[in-house]
Amino acid sequence: xxxxxxxxxxxxxxxxxxxxxxxxxxxxxxxxxxxxxxxxxxxxxxxxxxxxxxxxxxxxxxxxxxxxxxxxxxxxxxxxxxxxxxxxxxxxxxxxxxxxxxxxxxxxxxxxxxxxxxxxxxxxxxxxxxxxxxxxxxxxxxxxxxxxxxxxxxxxxxxxxxxxxxxxxxxxxxxxxxxxxxxxxxxxxxxxxxxxxxxxxxxxxxxxxxxxxxxxxxxxxxxxxxxxxxxxxxxxxxxxxxxxxxxxxxxxxxxxxxxxxxxxxxxxxxxxx
Numbered sequence: 218x219x220x221x222x223x224x225x226x227x228x229x230x231x232x233x234x235x236x237x238x239x240x241x242x243x244x245x246x247x248x249x250x251x252x253x254x255x256x257x258x259x260x261x262x263x264x265x266x267x268x269x270x271x272x273x274x275x276x277x278x279x280x281x282x283x284x285x286x287x288x289x290x291x292x293x294x295x296x297x298x299x300x301x302x303x304x305x306x307x308x309x310x311x312x313x314x315x316x317x318x319x320x321x322x323x324x325x326x327x328x329x330x331x332x333x334x335x336x337x338x339x340x341x342x343x344x345x346x347x348x349x350x351x352x353x354x355x356x357x358x359x360x361x362x363x364x365x366x367x368x369x370x371x372x373x374x375x376x377x378x379x380x381x382x383x384x385x386x387x388x389x390x391x392x393x394x395x396x397x398x399x400x401x402x403x404x405x406x407x408x409x410x411x412x413x414x415x416x417x418x419x420x421x422x423x424x425x426x427x428x429x430x431x432x433x434x435x436x437x438x439x440x441x442x443x444x445x446x447x448x449x450x451x452x453x454x455x456x457x458x459x460x461x462x463x464x465x466x467x468x469x470x471x472x473x474x475x476x477x478x479x480x481x482x483x484x485x486x487x488x489x490x
Contacts, residue, residue, distance in 0.1 A: 220244050220284040222252065222292065234262035236296055242272060242285045249276040252289050257302060260376040265298035265489070270312075282315055290489060299490050300371070307480040321485040324370055328478040329459040335451045336444040339405075339437070344445050347400035347412065352393050355400075355412060359426055360385050366463060371486075388416060388425060399449050403442055410438045415446050422450035424460040439469070443476055 222240040229237045237255035241248045250272035257264035267289050272281045293301050303321065305312045338344070347355065360381040367377035389395050399415040410433040414426040427442040450458045460478065462469050 220249075220281055220288070222285065222288045223248075225251070236262065237268075238292075240289075240292075242270075242281060244276070244281065249273050249281055250285065252285055254289055254292055256296065256298065259380050260372055263297060263299050264376075265293035265296060265301045267301060267303045270303075277311075282312070283319065286315065286319055290487075294489050300486055300488055302484065302486045304482050304484045306482055313483060316485050319487070321487045323464045323483055323485050325461055325463045325484045326480050327459060327461055327482040327484070328473055329457055329481050330447075330476065330478045332447055332451050332456050332458055335448040338444055338448070339441055342403060342405045342438075342441050344401045344403050344413075347393060347402050349393055351402070352400070356385060356389070356392075359414070359428070362428075363426075370463065370465075397453075399453065401445060401449065403438060403445060405433070405436075405438065405441075408433075410436075411442050413442050413445055413449070415449055417450060417453040417455050420455055420457075422446070422453065422455035422458045424458065439472055440476070443472065 221243050223243050223246075225239045225241055227238075235256045235258055237253070239251060239253050242250035242252060250270070252270045253268040255266050255268050256262045257266050267286065270282060270285060270289065272285070290301055302324075303316060305316060307313075307326075360378075363384070364374070364377040364381040367380060368374045372380075389398060393400050397416050397418045399413070399417060401413040401415075402409050403411040403413065409430070411427065411429040414424070416423050416425060424443075424446050427439060427446070429438045429442065447458055458478075459481070460473065462473060464470065
């Protein structure tokens with residue numbers, strides 16, 4: 218039997234070089250599923266994504282997904298993509314196993330935790346709003362650090378910097394006054410030791426950034442900032458708190474696991490050349 222991809226519609230293109238197309242997965246011309254391919258709008262047309270790959274229930278467990286994924290990679294190579302990314306729900310254990318077998322590597326993961334009761338902050342630790350005067354320097358440093366995280370993980374520096382600028386402009390469009398944005402400075406013993414950036418919307422909250430000053434690390438302030446994030450989320454009416462962590466940031470990953478955060482999605486990538 219021959220498994221192939223058959224386009225279901227014309228290819229879609231954007232002015233900045235983006236491409237996308239949907240395909241049927243066919244076995245001897247019989248449709249057994251579908252796959253959506255696109256270039257990654259975050260990093261440009263040399264980065265591809267398998268946005269969705271579904272094999273119909275009766276045809277699962279027969280290698281259709283494996284062949285379809287390999288065929289999808291060939292399409293993306295033909296588009297000039299040097300890397301492919303895929304996001305897989307934590308509950309999709311079979312898909313995660315397939316991705317691992319095909320050579321995909323986890324780059325980062327999304328995690329979340331249901332919130333019930335606001336935790337207390339340690340004695341001597343308090344929080345205050347970030348001032349407008351503090352915001353510019355904090356944002357400049359934050360964008361540089363965020364871009365460096367992506368550049369250290371294989372994203373060209375220009376694309377990493379562009380992503381940092383774009384994400385900050387979107388998430389903090391009005392600076393400290395952006396609706397739903399929570400910017401806090403953690404103090405301990407009267408000294409500023411770290412910062413928190415949290416966003417709250419529609420009953421859910423997301424941690425964009427926690428940062429402990431270099432001179433204050435290793436003293437538990439990161440855990441305190443996460444407790445602060447939970448307190449601020451509950452105060453704003455959120456009942457879940459999500460975050461993203463790069464997989465190789467072992468200290469942060471272990472901290473979030475110890476606080477009860479669980480994976481919701483894994484984000485993986487694979488070089489194509």
